[in-house]
Amino acid sequence: MNEEILAKWRSYDWQLLRDRDTPRSPLMHMALDELLMNEVSQGKRKPTLRIWEWGANAVVLGRFQSVRNEVDPEGAKRHNVQVVRRISGGGAMFIEPGNTITYSLYAPIELVAGMSAIESYAFLDQWVLIALERLGVKAWYQPINDITSEGGKIGGAAQKRQAQSVLHHVTMSYDINSAKMLEVLRIGREKLSDKGTTSAAKRVDPVRRQTGLPRVEVIDHMVATFRELFGLQDSQLSEEELAAAEELIATKFGTDEWLYALP
Amino acid sequence: MHGEYKIPGGKLVVVDLDVIDQRLANVQVSGDFFLEPDEALFALSQSLEGLPADSSEQTITERAAEALANAETLGITAEGVAVAVRRAITGGAA
Numbered sequence: 001m002n003e004e005i006l007a008k009w010r011s012y013d014w015q016l017l018r019d020r021d022t023p024r025s026p027l028m029h030m031a032l033d034e035l036l037m038n039e040v041s042q043g044k045r046k047p048t049l050r051i052w053e054w055g056a057n058a059v060v061l062g063r064f065q066s067v068r069n070e071v072d073p074e075g076a077k078r079h080n081v082q083v084v085r086r087i088s089g090g091g092a093m094f095i096e097p098g099n100t101i102t103y104s105l106y107a108p109i110e111l112v113a114g115m116s117a118i119e120s121y122a123f124l125d126q127w128v129l130i131a132l133e134r135l136g137v138k139a140w141y142q143p144i145n146d147i148t149s150e151g152g153k154i155g156g157a158a159q160k161r162q163a164q165s166v167l168h169h170v171t172m173s174y175d176i177n178s179a180k181m182l183e184v185l186r187i188g189r190e191k192l193s194d195k196g197t198t199s200a201a202k203r204v205d206p207v208r209r210q211t212g213l214p215r216v217e218v219i220d221h222m223v224a225t226f227r228e229l230f231g232l233q234d235s236q237l238s239e240e241e242l243a244a245a246e247e248l249i250a251t252k253f254g255t256d257e258w259l260y261a262l263p
Numbered sequence: 264m265h266g267e268y269k270i271p272g273g274k275l276v277v278v279d280l281d282v283i284d285q286r287l288a289n290v291q292v293s294g295d296f297f298l299e300p301d302e303a304l305f306a307l308s309q310s311l312e313g314l315p316a317d318s319s320e321q322t323i324t325e326r327a328a329e330a331l332a333n334a335e336t337l338g339i340t341a342e343g344v345a346v347a348v349r350r351a352i353t354g355g356a357a
Contacts, residue, residue, distance in 0.1 A: 062295050063298075063301060064292075064293055064294055064295070064296060064298060064304050065293055065294065065295060066277065066279065066291060066293040069265075069277055069279070069293060088297070089295065089296055089297035089298060089337075089338075090295050090297065091274075091275075091295035092295070117297070117335070117337045118337070143272075144273070144274070144297075144337060144338055158297070159297065160299075161299055161335075262291060262293045263291075
């Protein structure tokens with residue numbers, strides 16, 4: 001990573017939120033993303049890296065996806081999967097807590113000033129590619145928003161922008177139960193038509209297979225890489241933030257109006 | 264009726280609609296693309312309501328382009344929307 005890029009990142013006092021022992025519900029994660037993005041926009045919170053711990057199975061729909069086109073309701077019920085909608089665009093993710101590595105960056109918009117949207121995706125995940133490389137995983141960015149490797153896709157990113165800030169969040173496959181995923185998500189042939197494969201299950205090559213490391217060690221290593229490159233202070237969610245997120249669940253993310261905005 | 268189109272180098276555009284009295288109705292555009300602001304998507308779906316079901320891809324493209332004119336788009340194009348709409352209407356590849 002060149003000095004100019006490092007200097008850009010280091011000009012902020014990055015905060016880490018990592019509730020290692022406090023898994024959160026899928027709805028709480030949706031609400032925290034909106035809340036923390038707003039706080040960074042308003043200058044109430046410093047730029048933040050948040051590592052997610054999932055409290056339950058979930059399908060997380062992109063802002064513009066339709067529930068019935070993406071989710072098999074029988075499969076979701078059978079596997080105890082909660083369906084939620086996030087504030088960013090992009091595609092549906094099937095989440096099982098131990099199989100997933102998810103993080104969010106809440107950054108001032110100046111960090112990506114002068115870049116196209118596509119450039120900003122790769123830019124904001126450069127540190128992750130470095131972290132993966134140090135674990136022996138040769139990964140790269142496949143525009144628009146995929147992190148991929150020779151063996152297949154590792155993860156996907158999505159962004160939401162405001163005038164003052166950008167939310168950039170990524171879900172990586174640590175491990176994957178493809179059969180279960182295919183029972184829960186509807187993945188059509190059309191979606192795969194220009195990706196050169198016909199099987200959704202084959203497209204993913206999870207981090208566990210590629211590194212052989214426990215999930216927590218991979219996350220530790222990612223956090224350490226970010227800390228070393230850009231600096232990182234440990235931080236906590238305040239009582240006020242948690243209460244505000246609960247309020248957002250009650251008024252927005254937990255409502256049918258939000259989830260079924262596109263039925 | 265349902266149509267999908269994976270925009271080469273972009274994202275998947277999905278269109279669900281009905282044809283009532285030879286016109287498009289209940290149009291819902293969805294997919295895994297990116298769009299700011301959010302409202303632009305609903306404006307896009309709305310802009311296609313009432314179009315004659317035999318509208319050409321060109322006509323649909325123009326209508327969609329107008330609706331997307333002030334939006335920031337990533338992975339979705341007016342042309343791609345038009346292909347998905349035609350596929351929904353004809354029930355196959357357009």
